[in-house]
Amino acid sequence: MSSYRYSLGQETFRFDDLKALMARATPLRSGDQLAGVAAATEVERVAAQCALAELPLSVFLNETVVPYETDEVTRLILDRHDSAAFAPVAHLTLGDFRDLLLSDTVDSAMLGALAPGLTPEMVAALSKICRNQDLILIARKCRVVTRFRNTIGLEKRLSTRLQPNHPTDDARGIAASVFDGLMYGSGDAVIGINPASDNVATMIDLLHMLDALIAEHDIPTQSCILAHVTTTLAAIEAGAPVDLTFQSIAGTEAANRSFGISLDLLEEAHQATRALNRGTVGQNVMYFETGQGSCLSADAHHGVDQQTLEARAYAVARAYEPLLVNTVVGFIGPEYLFDGRQIIRAGLEDHFCGKLLGVPMGCDICYTNHAEADQNDMDVLLTLLGAAGLNFIMGIPGSDDVMLNYQTTSFHDALYARRVLDLRPAPEFEAWLDRMGLMAADGSFTPAPAPTGELSDTLLRLSDA
Template sequence: MIMKTRLLGQVYQFSNLKELFAKANEEKSGDRLANIAAESVQERIAAKQVLANLTIADIRNHPLIPAEEDEVSRIIEEQVNEPAYRRIQNWTIAELREYILDDTTTGEDLIRLSCGLTSEMIAAVAKLMSNLDLIHAANKLEIITKCNIAIGQKGTLASRLQPNHPTDNVEGMLASLKEGLSYGIGDAVIGINPVDDSVESVKRLLQATYDFIQDWNIPTQNCVLAHVTTQMKAIEQGAPADMIFQSIAGTEAANKSFGITASLLDEANQMIRELGTSTGPQRLYFETGQGSELSAESHFGVDQMTLESRNYGFAKRYDPYILNTVVGFIGPEYLYDSKQVVRAGLEDHFMAKMHGIPMGVDICYTNHIRADQNDIEDLGVLLTAAGVNFVIATPMGDDCMLNYQSLSYHDVATLRQTMNRRPAPLFEAWLENVGIMKDGKLTSRAGDLTLFHK
């Protein structure tokens, strides 16, 4: 392995892959916080050059977090398809990038390729890609999954309807839910973040969404995003849930700080198959986001982008229905401003799709980060162009419970119509049925929540 280069008369030497991976990243405040970022743009470019010349085998042979020490590493390692790996092990990361971008390489080719890759290799190649590289390559990949309905088809843009309420008031939640449906939102999931993470509260919200979906025959799925253990209790006690949700991370230690292990998620997956209300086969929902391992002080000196990629390797084990990064939520100490949020959003989407993950993005920002609604509208356009499976939408972009801003119902409708995207097919047929959409366009009735008055 050559770990040294000279650029513009300056010699750059990297002592190990952890350091090299971190320094090859585009600027992120989280890498600075962890004290592992490149000192200058020149050093960043030097790291990218060195990384480009490493081989796929170099990365496999020098694990960033050894499998003996970490459950997530073990899971990623065990998933590698050995014949697929052997075919490409001598490629450099530069060659890997060129193969991905090659005009004759199809999405199917990429999925076949990725069976032989680890999460670290996928992160490595993403470090060599520009924003438009990431958009163009991700757009080749079509990842379709089905819970009650299938989403992810080329030419579609699905959405999670997020009708949160600051006191979990059912009537208030339903009002936001109706508003969202009237804009054609909700094909990926009707997913509520509860304020009160108790079993009773989760049961109440699951029942309310389930009843509403039944009443109106809506082809979608419900979910209440409490901790996995709380959802399991609620489901055991008979609450109707189509999916189980959990936030995950890229190291065993960080997962532990979330109160989860691989075997707990195995149990959850088993339970939702046996007791869930959906037809499947996919029935899990995960959320991720760069910086969570550092936030939990469980990052082991590995950069946040590489750790994020490991989330997808971990998630792959469970064949989830949907997964999304919550890209601007974690805060400015990890992603400082809109430029960093845009970059992270495109990286996460590409890296997840390369793992075969049905990737969505919560395109969002908090009020202590340097970004505003215009910035995330931009990222909405970029990710729609990249073929994102779904995005999250809240009333007017304002989540009045989680206190952050995401895309609005209006934004999703606008992205679809401006960029020729449709809702998931079964959901669109339903929208036509209730008179909200016609030929891919919202009708004059759309936007009237009282359509759902009985």
């Protein structure tokens, strides 16, 4: 294990190992301060960033931040590393790699071919020496396209997860939110419900309601109940109509164990869900959520900064070819991302790192009510991520989740982003909106015609069943 030094003026800074160097190079955030790994001064942070820029990329294959012998995520990262994909950039330093990615010679095809050769530690380190505009420009070149009943991640497209949560899982309340979201063109990424409980019977009832709605109106989308993976497996065994299997994941084995999961369990769920063969245009069947600070909150961070650990979670996701991966960026709270500035930076980092690793990144652009942030901060992050080519965002009535009690993006926010940035829904879903008379050919919304009444009637009937 190497130590690293860098001199600025007459002051020399020493970093004990790679994980210390990466932690000190990370832009300021409260979680790293809480963990005791953050730079003590801005001068130390700049010294660490300069030292990091001079490192050969090959260092990240030879020195781990979490031990290989004791962590299955580290073993996954290194055992599945594609040396042939890495070869074109193997001779570069991290700083040279940044310059290459910013150049006009690099395009989406090249980045897609490179992704299997990159490790999360490489891309996390790269993000630490990038300005916000670098994170946006490079991520915008990345295209990660996935398919189930529609196609998500195409250029000039922005999808939404319709999130119709209810504090008691009341079917009529959920149905009202689903109807509201569909009328605003939300739901092409997924109609995804966070259940108030992890009850298998409730999950099955909600899955049947959503499945009947999608089938009766031939909606080119997918449903998901965001229960624990073991609950979904029980629903599959009971014959429930499961489209996507969900699970929260993290970047260390110990953190994943605190979630009650392992890589073997995720593989079992992946295979069980694919075996249902419910996709029509593809078989990407997993939906993962992540968030900076999850490892620290589980006391499973191993002294590694939270942004690097977040990038490692994307390597976990990548192994199971997911349809959707969502960083719930400000959800854990100000202990980890203190204010709007830190949340904005973290959202740009997460999207950047995920896309470079070949992961279909979305973002729950959100904050808790005790953070030093407001909806204006979320407007900024939404606009920046839309410019950066984000695959999907959340759509929730009025931006306020009445079950999870946090602030996020609304159906109206998605319309804003699509209009300002000239983005459209997934093509199959857009065609459905056109057939329903909801969206005109130019992307504008029309007054609701008779078919939407039929949709409303269906939802009421199903919610009462």
